[in-house]
Amino acid sequence: MKKVAIVSAYRSAIGSFGGSLKDIEIADLGAQVLETALASKNIPADSVDEVIFGNVLSAGQGQNIARQIAIRAGIPQTASAYAVNKVCGSGLKSVLLAAQSIMLGDNDVVVAGGIEIMSQAPYLSKTSRFGSKFGHITLEDSMLTDGLTDAFNDYHMGITAENVAERYQVSRAEQDAFTYSSQEKAAKAIAEGRFVDEIVPIRLKNRKGETIFATDEYPRLTPIEKLATLRPSFKKDGTVTAANASGINDGCAVLVLMSDEKANELNIQPLAYIEAYATSGLDPALMGLGPITASQKALQKLNKTVEDIDLFELNEAFAAQSIPVVKQLGIDPAKVNVNGGAIALGHPIGASGSRILVTLIHELIKQEKELGLCSLCIGGGQGISLIVSNAQTS
Numbered sequence: 001m002k003k004v005a006i007v008s009a010y011r012s013a014i015g016s017f018g019g020s021l022k023d024i025e026i027a028d029l030g031a032q033v034l035e036t037a038l039a040s041k042n043i044p045a046d047s048v049d050e051v052i053f054g055n056v057l058s059a060g061q062g063q064n065i066a067r068q069i070a071i072r073a074g075i076p077q078t079a080s081a082y083a084v085n086k087v088c089g090s091g092l093k094s095v096l097l098a099a100q101s102i103m104l105g106d107n108d109v110v111v112a113g114g115i116e117i118m119s120q121a122p123y124l125s126k127t128s129r130f131g132s133k134f135g136h137i138t139l140e141d142s143m144l145t146d147g148l149t150d151a152f153n154d155y156h157m158g159i160t161a162e163n164v165a166e167r168y169q170v171s172r173a174e175q176d177a178f179t180y181s182s183q184e185k186a187a188k189a190i191a192e193g194r195f196v197d198e199i200v201p202i203r204l205k206n207r208k209g210e211t212i213f214a215t216d217e218y219p220r221l222t223p224i225e226k227l228a229t230l231r232p233s234f235k236k237d238g239t240v241t242a243a244n245a246s247g248i249n250d251g252c253a254v255l256v257l258m259s260d261e262k263a264n265e266l267n268i269q270p271l272a273y274i275e276a277y278a279t280s281g282l283d284p285a286l287m288g289l290g291p292i293t294a295s296q297k298a299l300q301k302l303n304k305t306v307e308d309i310d311l312f313e314l315n316e317a318f319a320a321q322s323i324p325v326v327k328q329l330g331i332d333p334a335k336v337n338v339n340g341g342a343i344a345l346g347h348p349i350g351a352s353g354s355r356i357l358v359t360l361i362h363e364l365i366k367q368e369k370e371l372g373l374c375s376l377c378i379g380g381g382q383g384i385s386l387i388v389s390n391a392q393t394s
Contacts, residue, residue, distance in 0.1 A: 001103040003260040005270035005391060008037040009358040010200050011253035013216045014346040015119070020213045021250035022119035024204060026061055029252050030069035030115045036200040037111070037254045038073070041268055045074045048256075049107035051081040052098050054090025054114035056350040057121040058083065059142045065115065075111070085350070087147070088317065088376050089279075089384040090114055091253060092353025096386065098257045099274045108262045113254035114351035118143055120250075143248070147349050150379060152284045157379055158234030158245060161318035164288045165239050168324040172239040175319035176227040179244040179343050182316060186219040186340025194339055198362045218247050218346035244319040249346030253354035270391035272361045275371070276301040277386040288321025290383025291375035292328050298373065298385040306331050309387070310369035313356040315376040316341035325377075338363060352376060357386065364390040 012033055015021030021029065030053065038045055053066035062068060067081040075081075086093040091114020098110035121143035128137060148157050164170070189195060201214035222243060232238035233245065263270050278297035282290055291314060299305060312335050316322045322343075326336055339359065342352060353376055360372045370393050375385035 004099045004102045004274040005260050005263045006272045007268045007270050008041045008256040009361045010037045011358045012202050012251050015250035016218045017248040026117050027068040027072050031072035033200045033252045033254045034073040046076050047109045048075050048079050051111040052094040053083050054094045054350045055083045060122045087379040089378040090350045092384050109258040114354035115252040116348035116350035117250040118248050158240050160287045161240045161320040162235050162238045163285050165320035170323050175244040178319040180224045182340045182344040183221045186344035187221045189339035219344045246342035246347035249348040251348040251351045253358045272388040275387045275389050280383040282381045284381035287381045288377045290377035291325050294383030294385040295375050309371050309373045311372045312336045313360040313374040316343040
């Protein structure tokens with residue numbers, strides 16, 4: 001099979017819920033990031049065979065958001081495009097699908113990414129089409145129903161985090177300490193400009209003209225003493241709070257993949273290579289543990305152990321699940337989310353898989369490290385993991 005290279009990796013800054021990205025047209029956001037991903041590496045738009053985007057909250061966006069982004073970014077109409085929904089794993093699944101199509105020779109160049117504007121998730125009325133004969137009409141929050149509620153147990157993702165915390169005896173103090181560390185690392189990374197190389201400044205139009213959005217706006221470094229005063233969000237006697245859970249956010253990330261032969265033909269220096277990947281399933285009530293088996297399977301494919309991996313980007317859905325994932329895999333915490341994770345930076349669900357991969361690749365290059373692993377838990381009880389190598393050290 002063909003060797004797959006990642007030759008470009010960019011993202012937008014992550015917006016807060018109701019923040020800077022709340023009014024941008026979603027296809028415009030995706031197109032701005034995609035245009036930069038191509039132009040920065042002099043990748044001809046007409047070389048792209050397919051465009052794949054992870055996206056979860058699709059109601060009201062119009063047909064096939066991946067196709068909309070592709071056309072708006074100048075990709076020829078002859079290239080195909082589709083969106084994929086694997087909840088929190090969507091943005092990484094798009095990369096795996098892109099890689100598989102290149103390995104099998106179906107495509108030479110594929111754009112993969114993820115996009116989500118949770119601020120624009122609409123309210124739904126399932127009874128309005130044929131009328132309500134009597135009584136109230138209820139509006140359903142599509143973000144809650146389609147993104148944040150377990151379909152099997154009919155409870156919020158936060159309860160699955162409480163289940164994991166109870167199973168592994170993860171204390172509130174441990175979760176708050178993990179949260180403070182993530183926020184501290186993110187604040188330091190932003191202050192030092194460690195994300196600048198991976199972020200595409202987004203042009204935002206408003207009544208006053210045009211502004212630029214280029215810095216993650218969700219991080220908020222809160223004293224650990226104040227974190228301890230917050231009430232549990234999902235269970236009266238629980239340990240999961242609004243602070244030690246990931247945010248509700250907006251953002252986009254894009255990667256360009258191609259065969260190693262195509263990269264040589266186009267004279268493009270790869271950033272990273274796809275080495276191994278895996279997915280897994282488990283009890284939906286314990287969905288936060290998904291990265292454990294998925295990561296173990298990916299490592300086994302490569303005949304590697306966690307000690308062989310230099311950097312990890314593990315999506316921080318909740319501190320309650322992140323802590324046991326790190327412990328059960330036996331990972332050195334110093335290698336995990338060195339610039340902070342989703343608790344600090346935010347979790348635009350369909351985009352997060354691509355976002356953590358973009359960040360991982362750039363950090364591998366900065367640190368001149370060889371191997372990186374990224375992984376996410378997935379609502380409904382799944383996990384997804386990918387191992388990449390730094391092309392500039394291989």
